[in-house]
Amino acid sequence: MESVKKKILEARDLVKTYGTGEGAVHALSSVSLDIYDGEMLAILGSSGSGKSTLLNMLGGMDRPDSGAILTDGHDLTKYRDRELTRYRKKEVGFVFQSFNLIAELTVRENVEMTADKSQGKYVTDQALAIVGLSHKSGSYPTQLSGGEQQRVSIARALAKSPRLLLCDEPTGALDYETGKQILAELDKLVRQQGKTVVIVTHTQEIGKMADRVIRMRNGKITSEEINETRLGIEDIEW
Numbered sequence: 642m643e644s645v646k647k648k649i650l651e652a653r654d655l656v657k658t659y660g661t662g663e664g665a666v667h668a669l670s671s672v673s674l675d676i677y678d679g680e681m682l683a684i685l686g687s688s689g690s691g692k693s694t695l696l697n698m699l700g701g702m703d704r705p706d707s708g709a710i711l712t713d714g715h716d717l718t719k720y721r722d723r724e725l726t727r728y729r730k731k732e733v734g735f736v737f738q739s740f741n742l743i744a745e746l747t748v749r750e751n752v753e754m755t756a757d758k759s760q761g762k763y764v765t766d767q768a769l770a771i772v773g774l775s776h777k778s779g780s781y782p783t784q785l786s787g788g789e790q791q792r793v794s795i796a797r798a799l800a801k802s803p804r805l806l807l808c809d810e811p812t813g814a815l816d817y818e819t820g821k822q823i824l825a826e827l828d829k830l831v832r833q834q835g836k837t838v839v840i841v842t843h844t845q846e847i848g849k850m851a852d853r854v855i856r857m858r859n860g861k862i863t864s865e866e867i868n869e870t871r872l873g874i875e876d877i878e879w
């Protein structure tokens with residue numbers, strides 16, 4: 642019997658248009674999707690298909706022109722700025738292609754800055770241990786490889802202890818093998834920590850490791866499928 646999965650986010654009819662008239666870009670045209678607790682969801686699509694725009698809406702970094710994003714009985718799109726900031730700070734973790742680490746801060750400081758103050762040290766230690774970087778806590782970002790920097794950004798996202806991690810092209814700036822290691826880390830978070838991970842990527846093959854795959858084109862979702870036979874990272878090539 643299939644277990645009942647809990648929805649943690651429901652996006653309904655999201656529309657986002659940049660510009661007006663002839664030059665208008667329909668970044669999102671009525672996009673609806675659900676995100677379930679404890680899943681790895683891959684959102685695939687070529688460059689310009691609207692993936693980042695969608696992820697930014699789900700993470701409360703941007704607002705749609707219309708539509709709703711429901712979470713815990715609230716509609717994110719109706720939040721005032723202060724509530725949206727709180728959501729962004731507490732409820733979601735972000736991992737970007739460009740890592741977004743602060744060069745002047747050590748690894749530990751980069752991670753600790755997002756942790757809840759009362760538990761900062763403990764949470765930071767935990768997050769660094771999960772991504773295997775405890776031994777680099779005193780290093781600065783420039784002293785790390787690209788893969789290590791991305792692991793710091795994952796640790797930073799984890800330090801907030803969000804249930805939802807939104808990753809925008811997390812392997813985009815990494816070489817192939819390092820990219821695979823980062824995907825293995827993200828997979829571990831789902832399988833071992835029970836996190837929900839959304840990975841946005843233009844690399845089709847990455848979809849094979851996800852529980853569910855959504856494809857986008859021209860601001861629309863064109864398909865959605867459940868992976869009955871999910872592959873391990875070691876069995877994926879691109």
Ligand code: ADP
Binds near residue numbers: 686688689
């Ligand atoms: P993807 O992440 O799939 O590459 P994006 O969501 O970044 O796609 O962009 C979708 C479309 O919206 C593209 O045509 C892009 O040029 C456009 N777009 C995104 N952000 C802006 C913006 N701030 N101003 C104008 N156009 C934008």
Ligand code: MG
Binds near residue numbers: 692
């Ligand atoms: Mg993008």
